[in-house]
Amino acid sequence: RACRDGLPRLGQACPRCAMPLPVAGPCGPCLRRPSPLQEVHAAFVYAPPLDRLLPRFKFHRDLAAGRLLAGEMAAAFARLERPQALLAVPLHRARLRRRGYDQALELARPLAARLGLPLLDHALARVRATGAQSDLDAAARRRNVRGAFQVTTVALPAHVALVDDVMTTGATLRAAAATLRRAGVRRV
Numbered sequence: 001r002a003c004r005d006g007l008p009r010l011g012q013a014c015p016r017c018a019m020p021l022p023v024a025g026p027c028g029p030c031l032r033r034p035s036p037l038q039e040v041h042a043a044f045v046y047a048p049p050l051d052r053l054l055p056r057f058k059f060h061r062d063l064a065a066g067r068l069l070a071g072e073m074a075a076a077f078a079r080l081e082r083p084q085a086l087l088a089v090p091l092h093r094a095r096l097r098r099r100g101y102d103q104a105l106e107l108a109r110p111l112a113a114r115l116g117l118p119l120l121d122h123a124l125a126r127v128r129a130t131g132a133q134s135d136l137d138a139a140a141r142r143r144n145v146r147g148a149f150q151v152t153t154v155a156l157p158a159h160v161a162l163v164d165d166v167m168t169t170g171a172t173l174r175a176a177a178a179t180l181r182r183a184g185v186r187r188v
Helices: 028-032 050-059 063-077 093-099 103-115 138-145 171-182
Strands: 085-088 124-126 149-151 160-163
Touching: 050 063, 050 103, 063 103, 085 103, 103 160, 124 171, 138 171, 149 171, 160 171
Parallel strands: 085 160
Antiparallel strands: 124 149
């Protein structure tokens, strides 16, 4: 219980990018730059001890850490408006082969089960291999993921939620959301 209570939960935040804020409402950058994401919710701030737990899950096959994080996400998101389905931000097949698992999908599966939502695990594909976002600045991150995603199913619900493990600048999530919006999804 003490470890769970020590996780750095996100408090007041911008509803469009989840940037921690001292007051309610959208942040300045979100007011100036429209996003294909209607809302962004994060269960945690990337700070100790999460900064050690998440890399264990993402890079060292600690799938138990992923299940723990998905459970905490489900509790944090239980009162939010329900989307019609969840989609995990997909890895490119080459990175999936190297890593052996898709960390966003490993979060999305138990999250969908706990929230009682369908998981559309093949509706979105990463069709272009992209470099690691962690080494890039914000502008380079946007360029890196431009055109990286493609919808692979004919019909998508009007309201979906994207699940990813980490959001820094939001470039990956915005690129995936823009692809979904072009395919007819009204709310991401």
